[in-house]
Amino acid sequence: MVLDLAVIGMAISLGPLHNSAFILLLSARRGLRLGLAFLLSWLVNLIAVIVCVMLLTGGQPPEHHSTPSTASVAAKLAIGVALVIYGAYRRRRPPRPHGPPRWQARIDDASTVTAAGLAWLLQPWAMVGAGAATAVDANLSAVEDWLALTGYCLLATLSLIVMETYARWAPTAANARLNALRSWMDRHQEQLIVTLSLVLGLWLTAHSIYQLID
Known part of the structure; x- marks a missing residue:
């Protein structure tokens, strides 16, 4: 579970x-x-999402090869296959020019509510779903599982934490370097999406198949 959560958190x-x-x-x-x-x-x-999973499981992992356990692994397998198909589709699709998002022109007038809602819209829910399916195996009576779930949430937020901290303590340097990073990501957006989808999809698919036949 810990390794799965680490891989998923990093991909997110x-x-x-x-x-x-x-x-x-x-x-x-x-x-x-x-x-x-x-x-x-x-x-x-x-x-x-993690809290909802814990409420459903009662904080106790299902028995190995039980119906709930098999269902959670099957869900990860389905997400993994879907990510591989999506990554392969994006890789084979002819490149399409994409301009700046419409809301960029109104960024200075954005409210904190808008910013918060944007986070919800842009969250990669397929990957978050894979994290939720993995968290089914967490045992809340074990300290290491608490640490694994906490680490997963922080790892999935790590890039944002680093950039927010950088902008807070070195605003001038951060503005130049982060905008250069954004320009690079915009130029390589398709490659990044394809790579993350394929890598995580193949990992989830392979590991889920192993869990089903183990």
């Missing part, structure tokens, strides 16, 4: 779409406040 954190949007928010007139609203909303969403 490296996603180009929400990171580019976050950098745009940081460059706004009230960037730090908007960035913090986005970051907190992102983190709360992740925690809320």
Whole structure:
């Protein structure tokens, strides 16, 4: 479970779409406040999903090869296969030019509520779903499982935490370097999406098949 959560959390954190949007928010007139609203909303969403899973399982992992256990593994397998298919489709699709998002022109007028809602919209829900299916195996009576779930939520938010902190303590340098990073991500958005989808999809597919036949 720990390794799965680490892989999923890292894949979520490296996603180009929400990171580019976050950098745009940081460059706004009230960037730090908007960035913090986005970051907190992102983190709360992740925690809320885990809490829902824990409420369903009662904090106790299902028995190996029981119906709930098999269902959670099957869900991860389905998500893994879907990510592989999606990544392969995006890889074979002819490149399409994409302009800046429509809301970019109104970024300075964005409210904290808008920033928080944007985090919810841009969250990669398929990956978050894989994290939820993995968290089914968590045992809340074990300290290490508490640490694993906490680490997963923080790892999935790590890129946002680093950028928010950087912008807070070195605003001038952060503005230049983060905007350069956003430009690079915009140029390589398709490659990043394809790579993350294929890598995580293949990992989930292979590991889920192993769990089903083990």
